Amino acid sequence: MMKKFPLPLRYSIPLILIFFGGLFGITSFNKEITETYKKTELSTKNYLRISAGQTSKILDYLYGRSDIKDGETSIISQLSNDPNIDVLMVIDEQDIIHVSNRYELKNTPISNTVAAAYASKLTTVRATLTGEVILSQDKQKLIAIYPILLQVLPDEVSSSRVGILFFEYDLTRAKQQAFCDALRRSLMFNIFLTIFCLGLWLFFDLTLTRRVSLLVAASNSLAEGNFNVRTRLLGSDELVQISVAFDHMASKIQENTLILQQELIKREIIEAKLKETNEQLSISNIELASLTKAKSEFLSNMSHEIRTPMNGVICMAELLSMKNLSEEQQDIVQTIRDSGNALLVIINDILDFSKIESGNLQLEEHRFILRDIIKSVFKLLSTQAATKNIHLEYSINPDVPTNILGDATRLRQVLLNLISNAIKFTEHGHVSIAVLANKHQEDQKIELMISIKDTGIGIEHDRLNQLFQPFTQADTSISRKYGGTGLGLAISKSLVNLMGGKIWVESLGNIGGHPPENWLSNWVNNHLPGSIFHFTFIAKVVLPSSLISGKSPQVFPVTTISKISTLKILLAEDNKINQKVVLLTLKKLGYSADIANNGLEVLEKIETQVYDVILMDMQMPEMDGIAATQIIRQSAKVQPYIIALTANALDADRQICLNVGMNDYISKPIVIADFQEALKNAATIKLPKF
Structure with a gap:
């Protein structure tokens, strides 16, 4: 500057x-x-x-x-x-x-x-x-x-x-x-030089400085808002050209100022309308937040209300299956269990989709073996495949790492959706899975591609674009023949996107979804019946040097214990059917329990009795389980081991229970093996007595 x-x-x-x-x-x-x-x-x-x-x-x-x-x-x-x-x-x-x-x-x-x-x-x-x-x-x-x-x-x-x-x-x-001669000559020269400088200054003053001062004064006047100011210098030199340009600029500024004033008036009108619109939007956002909250509360309540009777159906059926039944009776009980589990899958799909849609689903990162995940899915679906005489097979390329880091639960969920779909729409033949390493990335990351191929009915071209949309199926008649909510593929697509991958399908020579740009189909005769679902995901490679040896996770088989445990248990549950279910389940596992119908009764009972474990429902009349737990944790009494036993199955519900001080969480319908494991964990904690 x-x-x-x-x-x-x-x-x-x-x-x-x-x-x-x-x-x-x-x-x-x-x-x-x-x-x-x-x-x-x-x-x-x-x-x-x-x-x-x-x-x-x-x-x-x-x-x-x-x-x-x-x-x-x-x-x-x-x-x-x-x-x-x-x-x-x-x-x-x-x-x-x-x-x-x-x-x-x-x-x-x-x-x-x-x-x-x-x-x-x-x-x-x-x-x-x-x-x-x-x-x-x-x-x-x-x-x-x-x-x-x-x-x-x-x-x-x-x-x-x-x-x-x-x-x-x-x-x-x-x-x-x-010196005298030189001084005399120098004086004469300086006299002439002074006269020349004075003449030059006078020339500049007349031709430059006065006119520049005039331009400066006009500029200051223009800056103060006098748009009528004009210099009007005469001549043909550069300053006159500047003067003409200045006068033209002043005229344009005057014109633009009038236009700007008109635009400002329009802008004020628009801002007033925008303010009104923003106020309306603010009201709409409040309403939307209320609707979102109401939706979450509705889903939570619906989950609770549906799971509560389902707990009685599934747990009773499971307890009944442990009896000595005839083959016909076992078949009836198994039908009841399968129907209950099918209903539970539908509810879980709806809850998962709601979490994905609201952006509340977060991926976890754990070490797992991909081959074990595929085997566990095959084991879960083996009965369904065997019923239709469908052969399940898989192959894993040698370049696929054995140990990887990722969300094994969500990967298993995608595989369950895709493989169960393949079995559902295949009458005979096989369902095969192929796993290959697509490309390696930085920081030990790798992109894996899994393909699920079946020999089923295939998908028509006009139905492919709707395939991954929520609440849709390839054909309306399919829901009548095969059942399903139409959420499985939409949930799978969202989960794959969260894992940094893409999902697409080949069927009857057509492609649906969004395959990667460098992907080429290797299906030789792509007009054969059946479909191939492909999806990619990003995982981290676990190097052999990074593996930490540890004990394998323990499996707790469900066994009937004849000896009654000395563990003092209090069941806080207001639903009579669920009381009966839990008491029968506890009896099957060798435990007994007292009953409290709400949180107030829980507080009354712990005043006269020391309990090792409290099975606490979240929603109860008069006082719910959350409020009762907070009061118990704030008291100076011996603290019991509190297990949430609730039909509220959302992740947020689990976190609420843990935040108020509960030790464990079990959602309804109760899985007897998980229930037994939670009670064994509670029994390992030695509680001090009064």
Whole structure:
């Protein structure tokens, strides 16, 4: 983001011009001084070279004659007239000053003069007989050192005495003059530069800043809501183009504002209607929630009301089957049991579908062996298949892992639905199951595909699309001939979807459902009678290293115990038939029990008697089992082992019982083996006495 300049343009532009103009002037002045100093130094060096060279030649000539005294004095005097020459000396071969413009230096060694600092140069000049002009160490003076041939001695053929002509020329006056000249030129330049900057600022002020200020004022006015503002600048430059664009923008904003105001009025009307609609929806949602709650309560109550008499029918039939009956009597009892179990399957289908539809069904994850699941389903359906002389068979590909993690209960439910359907609609032949590993995924996950093939009546093409819809069957006549609620395949589809898979069917050359994109049918003659149901699901592979050895689950066979148990049991049940059923079942298992008709009677009985186990019904008059359990758990008395024995079979009902402090839960109709196991678990807990 560009930073805001601290000053407006009408002040910024002249300041910038002054700053850069001054900077340019100072730079040019420094450059001018430097160049002038260089020129002054160079011209002075040339002057000294000429002057010192000519003087040394004259002195060479004079020293070749016998009368030299007046001549050298005259030459030194003339050169001394130059005010810039500070020191002028003629030094003999022994570095003694022979002649000087300073009388006090005559006949003195150079060690007492400025020439001492240039002793090495004197030696070099004598050796090379070549003069030099050099800059002094403080760079304020020029030093000229030139050789002179002194007079020839009587015994010498040529001169062996070389003297030195030494000048010290001061540059201060020359530099001061150069500085003054450069300053005068720089002042003239800066005056012209200032005039130019002022003219440039005036030009910008007239052509830029004033018009920009006008645009800014118009923009601020527009921002404050004055949509009638216009700039109307004249000319053809870019600012005029901006002005025209601004005026056009202001006109459009004015038009759009009018349109927006009209739209806002419409929006307010729509919002008022929307608010009214939302209020109606809120009322509808409340009603829907009430209906949903009423539906759940209705299903719970219906389950309870149906299961209560079914408990008497199925349990009595099961107790009767344990008697010594004739073959005809056993057949009658078995018919009663099968009819009761069929009715129980229908009720369970309805409850399962209700849980799936409301989104309350949650999958669990346990280790299981797929082969054992298939075998257990075959065992459950073996009687049904044997009655119709149908052969059950299965095959599992070698690449299918033995141990997997998943919801074995729901997988068993899907297999039960599909295999029982296959048996139901097959008059003769076989039902076969094939299991293969479809594809491996990340995190030890694998997609398995199970196919159930039968040799039954098949499904017509126009009925396939309705197959997985709830409360529908392939043909209305089928429900009359074969029975069923039409929920089994819909429940199976929902469970398969929850397990991350898909379900589809092949029948009479047609396909129903939604097979995976990469799936190809391998049925060679797909116009043969019968159907093949396929479904996939995702499971986790359990590696051999992850398996934990443990005891196999115990099976509790139903046995008649002749010895009466000392376990003190209280049965809380208001239904007389169920009281009779439970008491007979307990007697069959070797137990006895007292009876309480409601929760209040339970509280009264535990005041005078210590019970090891209470079989607690949920729904009872005057006080239900939930309220009675809460009071018992809050008391300081010895706590009994409480088992919910209820016709409320929903998962939520089970959780309610456990949350209030019940130890176990058994739904009606009672499975005697589960009942016996629950009582054995209760007997293992040693209760303290009063």
